[in-house]
Amino acid sequence: xxxxxxxxHNAFAADLQSNxxxxxxxxxxxxRVRVAxxxxxxxxxxxxAFATMRxxxxxxxxxxxSQVTEExxxxxxxxxxxxxxxxxxxxxxxxxxLSVKVATWVRLxxxxxxxxxxxxxxxxFDLRYRHREADLWAxxxxxxxxLRRSQxxxxxxxRCWSQGFVEVETPILNPIPTGAAARPFKTHHNALDAExxxxxxxxxxxxxxxxxxxxxxxxxxxxxxNEGVSPRHNPEFTSLELYAAYWxxxxxxxxxxxxxxxxxxxxxxxxxxxxxxxxxxxxxxxxRRSMTELASEGVGEEVxxxxxxxxxxxxxxxxxxEAHASWGPGRCLEELFGATMESTLWDAVFVTGxxxxxxxxxxxxxxxxxxxxxxxxxxxxxxxxxxxxELIDPVEQRARFEDQARLAAAGDxxxxxxxxxxxxxxxxxxxxxxGLGVGLDRLAMLIADESNIREVIAFPTLKPLRD
RNA sequence: GCGCCGGUAGCUCAAUUGGCAGAGCAUUUGACUCUUAAUCAACAGGUUCCGGGUUCAAGUCCCGGCCGGCGCACCA
Numbered sequence: 001x002x003x004x005x006x007x008x009h010n011a012f013a014a015d016l017q018s019n020x021x022x023x024x025x026x027x028x029x030x031x032r033v034r035v036a037x038x039x040x041x042x043x044x045x046x047x048x049a050f051a052t053m054r055x056x057x058x059x060x061x062x063x064x065x066s067q068v069t070e071e072x073x074x075x076x077x078x079x080x081x082x083x084x085x086x087x088x089x090x091x092x093x094x095x096x097x098l099s100v101k102v103a104t105w106v107r108l109x110x111x112x113x114x115x116x117x118x119x120x121x122x123x124x125f126d127l128r129y130r131h132r133e134a135d136l137w138a139x140x141x142x143x144x145x146x147l148r149r150s151q152x153x154x155x156x157x158x159r160c161w162s163q164g165f166v167e168v169e170t171p172i173l174n175p176i177p178t179g180a181a182a183r184p185f186k187t188h189h190n191a192l193d194a195e196x197x198x199x200x201x202x203x204x205x206x207x208x209x210x211x212x213x214x215x216x217x218x219x220x221x222x223x224x225x226n227e228g229v230s231p232r233h234n235p236e237f238t239s240l241e242l243y244a245a246y247w248x249x250x251x252x253x254x255x256x257x258x259x260x261x262x263x264x265x266x267x268x269x270x271x272x273x274x275x276x277x278x279x280x281x282x283x284x285x286x287x288r289r290s291m292t293e294l295a296s297e298g299v300g301e302e303v304x305x306x307x308x309x310x311x312x313x314x315x316x317x318x319x320x321x322e323a324h325a326s327w328g329p330g331r332c333l334e335e336l337f338g339a340t341m342e343s344t345l346w347d348a349v350f351v352t353g354x355x356x357x358x359x360x361x362x363x364x365x366x367x368x369x370x371x372x373x374x375x376x377x378x379x380x381x382x383x384x385x386x387x388x389x390e391l392i393d394p395v396e397q398r399a400r401f402e403d404q405a406r407l408a409a410a411g412d413x414x415x416x417x418x419x420x421x422x423x424x425x426x427x428x429x430x431x432x433x434x435g436l437g438v439g440l441d442r443l444a445m446l447i448a449d450e451s452n453i454r455e456v457i458a459f460p461t462l463k464p465l466r467d
Numbered sequence: 468g469c470g471c472c473g474g475u476a477g478c479u480c481a482a483u484u485g486g487c488a489g490a491g492c493a494u495u496u497g498a499c500u501c502u503u504a505a506u507c508a509a510c511a512g513g514u515u516c517c518g519g520g521u522u523c524a525a526g527u528c529c530c531g532g533c534c535g536g537c538g539c540a541c542c543a
Binding site: 019026029043045046047048049050061063065066067079080081093094096097099113114116117118119120121123124125127160179180181182183203218223225227228230231232233237239297355356382383384385386389408424437438440442453454462463465 | 468477478485494498499500501502505506529533535538539540541542
């Protein structure tokens with residue numbers, strides 16, 4: 001059989017399995033179908049041959065007989081991994097396996113390499129990540145995790161749409177990297193002879209759309225940060241960022257917990273999930289605890305952003321954290337929380353009330369001028385989302401950017417740069433607005449029960465091979 | 468970036484103290500009319516990641532490099 005350019009396929013393996021579940025052993029349905037997929041196993045027995053064929057829905061056995069099957073010899077010599085299109089009757093073999101009894105068939109493509117050990121699959125991480133196409137055939141779990149990631153993104157998108165959010169796209173090539181604290185990737189546009197940075201966050205663009213009258217917007221897209229690679233960090237990752245005019249951070253927390261719990265419900269059917277062998281609750285409402293309270297609990301005494309810096313520095317030193325000269329009390333408080341309590345936050349929880357010092361785009365808390373109306377959600381000891389009531393005052397925003405510029409001058413190479421276009425946008429009037437960012441890879445990890453971010457990214461960033 | 472661990476046939480893995488590089492699956496050939504990782508028989512398959520070094524002898528020990536896993540750091 002030579003290969004074909006096309007195949008008229010009219011049935012999926014999984015549908016056959018369910019539609020003919022009642023077919024008894026040795027019974028023939030009288031129905032002819034055309035299926036296509038890849039050969040995963042092939043067992044020849046003299047003038048019979050049995051093959052396991054997999055398509056995107058599942059698996060079904062192909063049953064070939066020399067008396068029935070065209071080109072039987074060639075069929076029985078197909079290779080594992082070959083793509084075939086088959087026409088034949090749906091039957092159940094005497095031994096009870098639902099099968100398509102092959103009348104005619106065509107090889108659609110030939111596999112020149114195998115897909116790993118048929119028991120063990122492919123275990124080598126390097127091979128799995130560099131050749132995901134082979135990994136997907138060899139390992140059920142890889143297929144499942146990437147499928148779940150897709151379901152997570154779909155669910156997030158549909159839930160945002162259903163709440164009246166408009167999906168938008170903002171520039172990836174940015175003249176200045178802003179909206180977050182991170183090192184950027186740099187590139188160059190030849191015709192414009194201009195330096196550009198790949199975005200580290202879409203935040204400022206999205207708020208400019210709110211200024212423009214899009215009261216509810218969101219963007220799902222790739223962000224790029226020139227930081228270390230780890231089981232929880234890929235240089236390019238996917239975020240959901242979303243803004244709602246007239247909301248404050250409490251409204252946004254409610255939205256966030258319902259979104260995440262809803263995604264779990266959509267994909268897994270429950271908000272009480274199992275993660276890495278341990279029960280984890282995403283059920284609403286999530287606990288809300290202030291960073292001040294958590295840091296105090298962590299160090300065993302009352303601390304706050306009003307505690308003298310020298311004392312906070314001492315408490316950090318006791319935990320082997322060396323305070324940088326540019327850190328004020330706010331940053332020290334956050335570091336104390338990070339060093340003591342962050343990794344213990346297992347069930348979904350909101351941490352609220354971040355210091356102004358570390359929140360240059362968030363609106364101050366009217367009850368404490370050194371804190372903001374900000375939250376981060378945590379699950380499995382990791383940050384899952386970040387949101388706040390947006391700072392809308394252009395004068396204060398300029399002062400906050402200038403504070404960041406001073407940090408940069410003091411050696412903090414991740415401090416934010418002044419964005420004049422954004423300040424001008426604020427001068428046209430941003431209504432009271434709350435914003436949210438969610439790391440979708442992190443969310444996908446949680447839902448797919450994966451501990452390595454690479455398992456939920458089809459083609460993770462790897463070091464190019466060289467000698 | 469730092470530390471620990473790893474890289475052996477196409478795939479999954481062995482190889483004792485430094486002593487002839489092996490198995491299963493896949494591939495190739497043959498047998499087999501209800502198999503289920505089919506089974507049975509046979510053939511073939513190697514730059515032991517790369518480059519040096521020590522040694523009578525290196526997959527194994529030492530040095531350098533490449534790639535990966537985990538931890539730390541940075542961050543989401």
